[in-house]
Amino acid sequence: MFKYIFILVLTLLTKNIHSQYVEIANAPEWVTLNNKNIESSVDKYNIQNGYYYTKFDQIHHTETNSYFIRYKTKVVNSAGIDYLSQINIEIDTTYQSVKFHYLNIYRNNELIERTKELDLKLINSEDDLSKNIFNGTMTINAILNDIRKNDEIEIAYTLIGSNPIYENQIHEVMYLALQIM
Numbered sequence: 001m002f003k004y005i006f007i008l009v010l011t012l013l014t015k016n017i018h019s020q021y022v023e024i025a026n027a028p029e030w031v032t033l034n035n036k037n038i039e040s041s042v043d044k045y046n047i048q049n050g051y052y053y054t055k056f057d058q059i060h061h062t063e064t065n066s067y068f069i070r071y072k073t074k075v076v077n078s079a080g081i082d083y084l085s086q087i088n089i090e091i092d093t094t095y096q097s098v099k100f101h102y103l104n105i106y107r108n109n110e111l112i113e114r115t116k117e118l119d120l121k122l123i124n125s126e127d128d129l130s131k132n133i134f135n136g137t138m139t140i141n142a143i144l145n146d147i148r149k150n151d152e153i154e155i156a157y158t159l160i161g162s163n164p165i166y167e168n169q170i171h172e173v174m175y176l177a178l179q180i181m
Helices: 002-019 078-084
Strands: 022-024 051-061 066-075 086-092 097-107 110-113 121-124 137-143 152-160
Touching: 051 078, 066 078, 086 097, 086 152, 097 137
Parallel strands: 022 097
Antiparallel strands: 051 066, 066 152, 086 137, 097 110, 097 152, 121 137
């Protein structure tokens, strides 16, 4: 009997710990997106890892210390299926949390909403664990089922919180080499 009570308490505790770092919610009111589809031709020799980005948005809201991120990728072969069949969002649990907004799959010009099916898991991803260095890094992970060649996968989430060492100073990382095709 004690064993079952312990498992129940542990399960409830895990859900509460999980929910303090990640939740599914609508996009913030301050987000305004351009949803136009821009057609472009892609040279098959420039595609790496079996997929390419068709959209990428990152909006920093300084008042709330939040980053809205949306990207859309197109799967072109089995390597892309393997890579894009998982969502991984890395956070530092000492000061960050995530609000996941949506996961959409576009297949043959039809929208398939997958947000409700998501099983988000919080995984310990301490990179320096072998050196006995613990930094609080976790990965929010979800496995995506039924991803196919030519699918377009659109993901949107908001990363909330910034490192307190910066004392509310704004710092930005910009990816200059990200190629949108």
